[in-house]
Amino acid sequence: MQVAYAPDTEFDWPAIEVRALRKVYRGGVEAVKGIDFDVASGEVFGLLGPNAAGKSTTIGMLTTTVVPTSGCARLAGYDVVKEPRKARSVSSVVFQEAVVDGGLSGRANLDLHARLWGVPAATAATRIDELIEAFGVAELIDRPVESFSGGQRRRLEIARALVSQPQVLFLDEPTVGLDPRIRHELLDVIAALRSRRDTTILLTTHYLDEARRLCDRVAIIHQGEIAALDTPASLLAGLGPEILELRLDGDGDAALASLRSRGIATTDAFAIGSSLTIALDGRPAGEAIAAITDAGVRASGFMTRPPTLDDVYLRLTGAPIAQAA
């Protein structure tokens, strides 16, 4: 009998453990620059950033399709380089693009996953039936997947990933390319996964509203490095309860430099094009606007609003996430 690989008892390590993980592609492009993070069992963790930030490379290393240049990563204690099959046995992936056998039925796609992940046949049959019901695909499950709509296919792919009851579930940009109605439906589906406390979820996205809604903690990744890592609430708290947004007549960078030199704007303030955003830090908006006007900065419009994760991202990276994407 083969030695059992999986631990038989409870374990003490994080579900995902990443240490000094680095990837340099051929040609010298350093996509990931030695990142560190842990994800606790049952946690929903978001990896935010634009395209080319290093998210997909990080997911690739964790799912053993990209070989790290240095550093290490473990899934449920299994090293992804030294024990790749064991690491894959405890995880499932929902890929950014459609990854299905379009010519086969939805049920055949689910069944294939069950067999490859070694789910006993009787268990698989029951579980697949439960997932088909839970994900609302019962009426089309025996049709070829190529006849599914984008949203139906996405539901199927998430259901498929859950057939093996993974300890770690990777959702790589799960809502990208979907129309707004289907996207919101799918967010409800993903939000429901939060109730599965025995499944750890790593979600990548460049939709910050998704991250705020779904994630316990988020890491903002920029140019291969983690620029910030905390709960969405803590990241937002860094900008205070309210921010002031100005639409300037001139150059935002010059205005920002002027306001900083006068102590009106702090390091939390940032300028994107002709738009300037300043954390109010408890000051009344009127007082701040008066100070700005006195400093000679001309604005065509002012607006106060609560900060969003987009503001956090802009402050940290200096580029709008959608623009960078």
Next chain:
Amino acid sequence: MSATAIRTGAMALRRPALTRRATALRTLAMRRAALTARNPRQIAVPLLTPILFATVIAPALSKALGGLHTHIDYIAFVSVGTVGLLVPLAAIFAGLSVIVDRHSGAQKELLAAPIPRALLVLSNLVVVLALATFQVIVLIAVAALRGGSFDITATGVFWFVAASVLFTVFMYGVAETLAARIPRQEEYIGATPAVAILPFFFAGALFPIHVLPGALAAFAKLLPLTHALALMRYGFVDHRGTGLHDIWGMTNATTEAWLSLGVVAMFATAFIALGIRTFKRSAVS
């Protein structure tokens, strides 16, 4: 922090390794077979040209030129020769499926599965072998109905099957290697004539290689297809082993057959290993 560790995901790795791999291989082969069955063209198209050769061109040439002027029936000779076109086309079609899988299929899901990645190649090979077996049986049956004269014995079946299986393994290794290295379908299809069709004209598929000029005959002897066809004919058409003598120039046909089988086996082993290695390397970055 705590979490339950006994999960079905890990169950896959708890069974004996051999059972686990056999189950995965069967699962993957069934998947490939199901996808192939949905595409009847993949089954029928490789058969068309060989059947045309066996039922139209060979009888016509035989009638016009008087055959090979030996004890060998020309229709049977060419029918076996066209296996050298049938198998490469079947293998190339199967390789095309790998590219389709990569671009619009479930290959990424399979790469994320807790199985040895070599099984993805081997499962495709199993299906190609089954498909090629079916196609060869149809070809020989059609040729026999058209008047081809075959002399099939148990020993002959051994040589025929061994040669055709090993040649199929070799050709699928070539197809898999190309599919892993060539990014787009268009480029892959562009490579087909050089890989699947050109050797057919050098390897004595339509005529014995001794009628070729010396340099071309020497080149033909280096091709695994030449050895495979000589073996298949030794099994089904010409028990004297004329084709084997043309290659080896020895007197003992059985010794020559083993030598040729060794050559085909060597190519099969080398290229399927190369195919697996290339696939595994292309699957990760």
